[in-house]
Amino acid sequence: MKILIDMNLPPRWVQVFAGVGWKALHWSQVGAPTASDREIMAWARENGYVVFTHDLDFSALLAATKGAGPSVIQVRTQNILPEAIGNLVIDSLKRFRSELEKGAIITIDPSRARVRILPLKQ
Numbered sequence: 001m002k003i004l005i006d007m008n009l010p011p012r013w014v015q016v017f018a019g020v021g022w023k024a025l026h027w028s029q030v031g032a033p034t035a036s037d038r039e040i041m042a043w044a045r046e047n048g049y050v051v052f053t054h055d056l057d058f059s060a061l062l063a064a065t066k067g068a069g070p071s072v073i074q075v076r077t078q079n080i081l082p083e084a085i086g087n088l089v090i091d092s093l094k095r096f097r098s099e100l101e102k103g104a105i106i107t108i109d110p111s112r113a114r115v116r117i118l119p120l121k122q
Helices: 013-018 037-047 057-065 082-095 097-102
Strands: 002-005 023-026 050-053 072-075 104-109 112-117
Touching (some): 002 013, 013 023, 057 072, 082 104, 097 112
Antiparallel strands (some): 104 112
C-alpha cells in the first residue's frame, strides 16, 4: 500500500507507515504546500496512492464527483499525532486493506473505524 499524507498531518507519519512496510510520502515532499485538495487527489489517483488526511473535504470531493478513487483515510480526532493514534490507524488500515485497494473511504475515530465503498451512492 502507498499512502500520501496530507499537509494537515505531521510528516512523522511517514516513519510510522514505513515501520509496517508501507510506502508513504508527505505531500510536502511532492507538491506545493498551497496545493488544492483537487490537485492532491489527482496526484494520488495518478500515482496509485491512498490519501491520509484530517480533512473532510476529500470525502466531500469524492461524493460530489461520484469518484471511484483514490481511496481516502480520514482521522476524526483532536489529537492527530502518531504517538496518540498510530496503533489505531495501523490496525484499521490492516483491517480494511482490501477495501482501500479497491476504492473506499475509511473514517477513524477513537472509538471505531468504518468504511464506505467508492463510488459513494446517494
